[in-house]
Structures are given as C-alpha cells and as structure tokens.
Amino acid sequence: MTAALPHELIESDAADAALERLLVGAGARSIHKSPGPDWTISGPVSRDALDAVNEVRRAIHDIYAAQDEIAGALVRSQDDLLALRALTQVNVGTLGVFESFQDLLRESRDLTSSDVVALLDDRLMQSSGGRGADSAAFAELLLEAADVPGDLEPRLARGGHAVVAPLVTPGGGVRVLAFLRVAGPVYSTGDLRLIRAAVAAANMRFTLTRLHLLEIKRATFEREHEVASSLAQAVFSQPAPVLAGVDVFSDTLPASLAGGDFFAFAVVDGVIWFTVGDVAGKGLPAAMVMTRAVSAARVAFLTHPDDDAAGAMLAMGAELYDYLDDVGLFITVVIGAYRPATGILHLCNAGHSPVMLVRDGAITLVPASIPPLGVLPAPVGRTVRFDLDAGDALVLGSDGLAEQENPRGVMLGYDRLGEVCAELQGASAARLGHHILDAVTTHADGAPFSDDRTLVILRAVEMAR
Incomplete structure (x- = not known):
C-alpha cells in the first residue's frame, strides 16, 4: 500500500x-x-x-x-x-519641504518593496529609487500616472508591476504617488494596503507642510506688523507743537494691519509747518515708505519759505520718486505752512483727502493741485492761500474716516464727515477732533476699522497782545 x-x-x-x-x-x-x-x-x-x-x-x-x-x-x-x-515620524518642522518628501518617498519604497516611488504634481516633483528610475517602464508609468481617474483608490498598472495612487488635492490639479517594481513580483492585496498607508502618510505630510508654511507666513506677518507698528509709533511719538495763535490736535488710530498714514510738524521762525499723508499700501513696506516721507517732509520744512508749499511738496516728491517707483507705491499727501501772526495759510495738496476748511459752520474742500507723489517724476505744483480768522479750522484726515463702513457695508461718506466737522463751531481743536473720531466710531457700530483713522486739526485763535 x-x-x-x-x-x-x-x-x-x-x-x-x-x-x-x-x-x-x-x-x-x-x-x-x-x-x-x-x-x-x-x-x-x-x-x-x-x-x-x-x-x-x-x-x-x-x-x-x-x-x-x-x-x-x-x-x-x-x-x-x-x-x-518611520513613514509617519518624519518631522516637517525640522526638515525642509524637499527633504521631508524625500524621506517619505524613501520610506514608502522600503515599505512596499518597490524599486521606484515617485511623487507627481502636474509634473515629476520627486522620486526615490535607483534601479528602474531611468527605465522605459518608469517613463511610461509617469505618463499613465498623469491620467488620474476621479476616484482616490490606488489602481494597478503595467500588469500589476506598478500602482498609481491619487492623493487628496484641496487646491485641485493632479497629485499622485506612483510605485514600480521593475522585475519583482506583482503587487498583492497586502501591498495595496501598505500603499494606502503610504498615501495616508503623504496626505498628512502635505497637510502638515501647508500648516507649517502658513505658520511661517503668519509669524512673518506678525513680525512685519510689529516692525511696522514700531516705525509708526516712532513717527507719531512727536507731540503736537505749541505756537501762539494756533490750536493743534493730532491723533491716529491704527487698523489691525499697520498702514501708511503719517503726519509731522515743525515750527520754524513763527510758522507752523505740517504734513498729513497716506501711503498706498499696508504692513512693513508702507511703514518704511512712511518713515522716508516724514524725513523728506521735515527737510522740506526747513529749506523752503512758508509761502512756497508747492516747492516743499516738489522737493519731497523728488526725494522719494525713485524709491516709490522701485517699490511700486505712491503717496497722497498735503503740505502746509501757517503763520499765526498774519493769519495766512499756504497749502499744496497732492491727491489727498479729506482736506477741509471749516469757517462759520460752512465747509470748503481743498482740492488737489498736484498728483500723488510717485506717480510722475517731475509734476508741476501750485500753492493755495487762505486767510484765516479766529475760530476757523483746517481739518486734515485720512480716507479711513470717510470710508469707514458699518456692519451693513455703508460708508460714512465725505458729505456726512463734512457735516460732523461743522457741528461744533468755535470748539477747541481737541474737542472737535474727539467729536469727529467719536462720530466715525458710532457709525462703525462695532464693525472693524476699514483703514487707519488719522486726524489733524489746526484752529486759528486770537493771539495774546
């Protein structure tokens, strides 16, 4: 048997x-x-x-x-x-983005016993592997990987010797992991489970990388905001000047992102020089332009007669033009000089608003006589003269006042701002200034600042005899 x-x-x-x-x-x-x-x-x-x-x-x-x-x-x-x-423990925070994904591809290759693993994002981004990386099979796999179906399930390719595994792409586009065995056994059901684990790790890596880059961007933004705020505080730390015959108020309330509002004063031989401006930008670039503008204005104050506000403006523009052209910014600004002994005010307005003269409850808008600085290399300016009486007030602000929106998206507007400026005839510059800022806050009704709120008021008063 x-x-x-x-x-x-x-x-x-x-x-x-x-x-x-x-x-x-x-x-x-x-x-x-x-x-x-x-x-x-x-x-x-x-x-x-x-x-x-x-x-x-x-x-x-x-x-x-x-x-x-x-x-x-x-x-x-x-x-x-x-x-x-090993696949899940690569630290994005301690490695660069490239090194992080190289580690992921290497670990994915070892995990799945593949010859080559590649990460594609509309193009070949990175690959890991030696044998087979230059083969015709790998080149053909890359072409096939670019044709990703709608579902996210890994699929076999090249007779089971390759796998194409789509990744989650929140921003759209093509992103896949491609696995290749040049001459080894075909990928089994167990291998596909391991590939799904590699896909999950890759999706997690992309998410962590995106969050890491967002954190870097946020930290950079916060640092720039701190620097910009420091620059703004340095500019606004100058107290309002004291000169017989003029009452001065100045204040600025910055929005969440430091802008380019600025003002500056100087008293020269019985004349109060002043400037109020707004750089067309936000953050650190605007703050750096703002500091240069203030420096240029102070030089202009000292080098021009008080009846040549346009000359001071053109000198300021000539100093800043090349820099403004390089950084792609411009400045709306007004420069003026007031001599209390004579009551004569000279102004030059380079595209700035609001600039309002309040007299006997009536509002006179002071229009621009020159384009904003940085727009033209050599503009032609014009000085405007006003004779002020006691009680007359010049109101200079930034567009953050009139353009402040309420929760319904309605702006305060220049007409309403003018009405507010005329409501307290004969009030001190400080009282009128707080009244205007309070009116803007009331209109906002809790809505965030649309922009920085900057306000300067010069009010003519009787000179002591």
Missing part, C-alpha cells in the same frame, strides 16, 4: 514515533519510513489504518508549514510596522 505525501514533508521524530506505535499496535510487523512517499509496512494492517496514519502525517506537515508561514508573516509584519513608524 502506498499514499502520496508532499516531497517537502517535514519530519518530526516525536510524531513519527507516535505513529509507529499506533501501527505496531494495529499489527504491523515492519515499517519502512521515507520522508517523501508513504511508509511501507508488512503485516495485517487495514488500509483504513494506514490512510489514517497518512492523514495524520499530512496534518503534521500542514501544521509545520503553517508555523513557518506565520513566523514569516510575523517577521514581515514587524518590518512593515517599523517602516510605517
């Missing part, structure tokens, strides 16, 4: 001894054992008994084979766990 057993049957001395005792007990006189075919026996042993022994031997073989298979699976699982751990 013979029975076919697998040639690779695993022998077990203990099991064979037990089976031999069973056969001897059943009447076998001799047993000829072999690792491959059935044992050969002699003696009155039934075929059923011999078949039972064969089945037991097969069962023993299956147990030993399963034991080896489980041990191998445990080893592979441990390796996969270590690879997964």
Whole structure:
C-alpha cells in the first residue's frame, strides 16, 4: 500500500514515533519510513489504518508549514510596522519641504518593496529609487500616472508591476504617488494596503507642510506688523507743537494691519509747518515708505519759505520718486505752512483727502493741485492761500474716516464727515477732533476699522497782545 505525501514533508521524530506505535499496535510487523512517499509496512494492517496514519502525517506537515508561514508573516509584519513608524515620524518642522518628501518617498519604497516611488504634481516633483528610475517602464508609468481617474483608490498598472495612487488635492490639479517594481513580483492585496498607508502618510505630510508654511507666513506677518507698528509709533511719538495763535490736535488710530498714514510738524521762525499723508499700501513696506516721507517732509520744512508749499511738496516728491517707483507705491499727501501772526495759510495738496476748511459752520474742500507723489517724476505744483480768522479750522484726515463702513457695508461718506466737522463751531481743536473720531466710531457700530483713522486739526485763535 502506498499514499502520496508532499516531497517537502517535514519530519518530526516525536510524531513519527507516535505513529509507529499506533501501527505496531494495529499489527504491523515492519515499517519502512521515507520522508517523501508513504511508509511501507508488512503485516495485517487495514488500509483504513494506514490512510489514517497518512492523514495524520499530512496534518503534521500542514501544521509545520503553517508555523513557518506565520513566523514569516510575523517577521514581515514587524518590518512593515517599523517602516510605517518611520513613514509617519518624519518631522516637517525640522526638515525642509524637499527633504521631508524625500524621506517619505524613501520610506514608502522600503515599505512596499518597490524599486521606484515617485511623487507627481502636474509634473515629476520627486522620486526615490535607483534601479528602474531611468527605465522605459518608469517613463511610461509617469505618463499613465498623469491620467488620474476621479476616484482616490490606488489602481494597478503595467500588469500589476506598478500602482498609481491619487492623493487628496484641496487646491485641485493632479497629485499622485506612483510605485514600480521593475522585475519583482506583482503587487498583492497586502501591498495595496501598505500603499494606502503610504498615501495616508503623504496626505498628512502635505497637510502638515501647508500648516507649517502658513505658520511661517503668519509669524512673518506678525513680525512685519510689529516692525511696522514700531516705525509708526516712532513717527507719531512727536507731540503736537505749541505756537501762539494756533490750536493743534493730532491723533491716529491704527487698523489691525499697520498702514501708511503719517503726519509731522515743525515750527520754524513763527510758522507752523505740517504734513498729513497716506501711503498706498499696508504692513512693513508702507511703514518704511512712511518713515522716508516724514524725513523728506521735515527737510522740506526747513529749506523752503512758508509761502512756497508747492516747492516743499516738489522737493519731497523728488526725494522719494525713485524709491516709490522701485517699490511700486505712491503717496497722497498735503503740505502746509501757517503763520499765526498774519493769519495766512499756504497749502499744496497732492491727491489727498479729506482736506477741509471749516469757517462759520460752512465747509470748503481743498482740492488737489498736484498728483500723488510717485506717480510722475517731475509734476508741476501750485500753492493755495487762505486767510484765516479766529475760530476757523483746517481739518486734515485720512480716507479711513470717510470710508469707514458699518456692519451693513455703508460708508460714512465725505458729505456726512463734512457735516460732523461743522457741528461744533468755535470748539477747541481737541474737542472737535474727539467729536469727529467719536462720530466715525458710532457709525462703525462695532464693525472693524476699514483703514487707519488719522486726524489733524489746526484752529486759528486770537493771539495774546
């Protein structure tokens, strides 16, 4: 009697001894054992008994084979766990973006036993691998990877020797991980599970990278805002000047993002020089232009007669033009000089508003006589003269006053601002200034600042005799 057993049957001395005792007990006189075919026996042993022994031997073989298979699976699982751990522990914060994704691709390649792993984003971004990276199969895989279906499930390609795995792309576009085995076995169901883990890690890496870059941008923004605020405080730290015959108020309320509003004063030989302006920009660039503008204005104050406000404006523009042209910004600004002894006010307005003269409850708008600085290299300016009486007030502000919106999106407007300026006839400059700022705040009704609110008031008063 013979029975076919697998040639690779695993022998077990203990099991064979037990089976031999069973056969001897059943009447076998001799047993000829072999690792491959059935044992050969002699003696009155039934075929059923011999078949039972064969089945037991097969069962023993299956147990030993399963034991080896489980041990191998445990080893592979441990390796996969270590690879997964390495895949998820690359620190975006301590590596550059390129190095971070290179590590991810390398760990993904090791995890999936691939020859090449590539990350594509409308183009080949990065790849990791040696053998096969320059092969025709890899080039063809890249072309196939660019044609990503609508779903996000990994799909087999090139007869199972490649996998194309789409990634989540919040901003749209194509982004995939491509895996290639040049000559190795096809990717199995277990491999696809590992690839899904690599895809999840890649999606997490993109999210962390985006958050990391946003944090860098936020920190940079906050730093620029701090520097811009410091520059603004340096500009506005100058107290309002004191000169007989004029009452001066000045204040600025910055919005959340430091803007380019500025003002400056100087008293020269019984004349009060002043400037109020607004740089067309925000943040650090506007703040740097603002400081240069204030410096240029102060030089102009000292180098021009009080009846030549236009000359002072043109000198300021000539000093700033090249810089403004380089940074792509411009400045709306008004420069003036008031001599209280004569009541004569000279102004030059370079595209700035509001500039209002309040007299006897009536408002006179002072229009621009020159374009904003930085628009033309050599503009032609014109000085405007006003003769002020006691009680007359010049109101100079920034567009953040009239353009302040309420929660319904309605701006205060220049007409309403003018009405507010005329409401307190004969009031001091400080009282009128606070009245105007309070009116803007009331209109806002809790809405955030649309822009910086800057206000300067010069009010003519009787000179002591």
